[in-house]
Amino acid sequence: MKDIEILDPNNTVKNREILHRLIISQLFYDGFPQIAAELANSIRTDPPCPPSNRLYQIMMSALQNEKKEVNYDDVSSGLDLEFQAEGSAIAPEPASYETAYVTSHKHACRSGSFSFDGQLVATGSVDASIKILDVDRMVAKSAPDDNEPGREQQQGHPVIRTLYDHTEEVAYLEFHPKEQVLASGSKDATVKLFDISKPSVKKAHKTFSDCEPVRCLAFHPTGDFLAVGTDHHLLRIYDIHTGQCFVSAIPAQHHKSAIICVKYAATGKCYATGGVDGAIKIWDGISGRCINTFTDAHGGHEICSVSFTKNGKYLLSSGKDSLVKLWELSTSRALIAYTGAGTTGKQEHNTQAVFNHTEDFVLYPDEATTSLCAWNSRNASRLRLTSLGHNGPVRHIVHSPTAPAFLTCSDDFRARFWVRRSTGNQY
Known part of the structure; x- marks a missing residue:
């Protein structure tokens, strides 16, 4: 033709x-x-x-x-310091968010997660329970009738599932990137997968047993593998279909102590870990080899969180030195330090630093004042402090991947869901 x-x-x-x-x-x-x-x-x-x-x-x-x-x-x-001018943030400031819903556990709330479409939230507690909440129902529960007509007509309680299958503290939660599955890691040394598509589910349909308490976990972007960090210095990679466990075979590349945090890049080509030893390690997503190490990334203090930007160029980290840093992976250097969050220097508890959904801002709970610190991610200018309303340290914070909303989990037994109400946004 x-x-x-x-x-x-x-x-x-x-x-x-x-x-x-x-x-x-x-x-x-x-x-x-x-x-x-x-x-x-x-x-x-x-x-x-x-x-x-x-x-x-x-x-x-x-x-x-x-x-x-x-x-x-x-x-x-997202964030790209090479192409975007400073001051180009267009997302609403975190200080403009408000509490839309509060849920309580019987003990300290230590973990939380958003589903990848932003429609569900999960919270985990020291009481070994897990709650799954519907975001739209939480928003509707607190929606002013005159501002958001029709929201109040939505029926149903925000808590749509309560799961009981752990025997100790639920330390970490993450939703599967493609299926209605929730993964939970616990101090009872197990990782459990729950099929949350079934309304009557209470128990996990799959369990990975370990010999050490689980600290953190992260799904590969395809959902086929699960990286798990424990009190042991070896990172585990599980095939979620077969249950087979993989670890790097090169002893010199591993952390020297417990692994606190792990995250995959959006492409799955690499993943990052942070440990009690104060090191951040970047790993090849195919071979499992360590390709870079930031030794003493936070002055030797324990690493609390790591998170890749959407484009994979940068890594956001926080440590017990009360600092948040943005690392350029191509040069292995800290480009920006977000300062002013800690008034007491070294923190007592782990606190995560997270981006908002557009990566315009960095969010970080101040342990000393129980308030939210936020910075412009590009120029590190500090924004207004926001009281988080908790009566205890905030032990976990996670931002929605799709909308102006975040979740805070505290030792006061409560998890607070925050949203920014605006006609120009999802909420």
């Missing part, structure tokens, strides 16, 4: 004719001559369209370009 004329962005009629011919040719090529002939007669194509899979080739090429465009958009919508 001869190449069909190129589409002209300024000629809609011509473009429609070209697309019709491509469709007819594809139908002939796929073995539907009768349908193709009827369509050709109805729109009176001239000359006749021979069989061709050119439409399929164009579509596949467009899909590849679309993937590239989506990735580029993700980069541009």
Whole structure:
């Protein structure tokens, strides 16, 4: 078949004719001559369209370009110090968020997580229980009638599941990136997977048993593997389908003590870990080899959290030195230090630093004042402090990946869900 004329962005009629011919040719090529002939007669194509899979080739090429465009958009919508000017933040400041819902456990609340679509929240407690809450129901529960009509009509309690299958503190929670599965790590030395698509579920459908209390976990972006950090210095990588466990075979590359935090990059090409030994390590996602180590990343203090930016260029970390740092992975150096959060120097508890959903801001709970510190992620300018309303240290904070909302979990037994209400945002 001869190449069909190129589409002209300024000629809609011509473009429609070209697309019709491509469709007819594809139908002939796929073995539907009768349908193709009827369509050709109805729109009176001239000359006749021979069989061709050119439409399929164009579509596949467009899909590849679309993937590239989506990735580029993700980069541009997140943090990129090379291309974005300072002061370009467009997301609402964290100080403008307000508490929409409070849920309580019978003991200290130590872990929390958002689902990858931002529709569900999970909280875990020292009482060994896990709660799963519906975000829309939490927002509706507190929505002012005059500002958000119709929200109050939504039925149902925000807590949609309560899970009991651990015997000790639930230390970490994470939702599967593609399926309705919640992973929980506990001080009872187990990792459990819960199928939350079933309303009656109370127990896990799969359990990975370890010999050490679990500190942290992270799903690979495909959802096929689960990285697990424990009180032991070896990071475990589990195949969630077979249960097989993998560890790096090079002793010199491992942490020297317990692993506190682990996160995958969005591409899955690498992952990062932080330990009690004060080191941050970057690992190859395929070979499992350590490819970089930031020794004494926070002056020798314990690493509390690590998190990749969407574009994978930077790593955000926090430590017990009350500092938050942004690392450039290509040069292995700390580009920015976000300071002013701690008034007492060394912290007593672990506290996470997180980005908001657009990566315009960095959020970090101040242990001394139980308030929220926030900075402009690009220039480290400190924003207004926000009282978090807890009566104890905030032991976990996590921001929604899709909307202006975050969750704080505290030793006062409570988890608070915060949102920014605005007609220009999801909430």
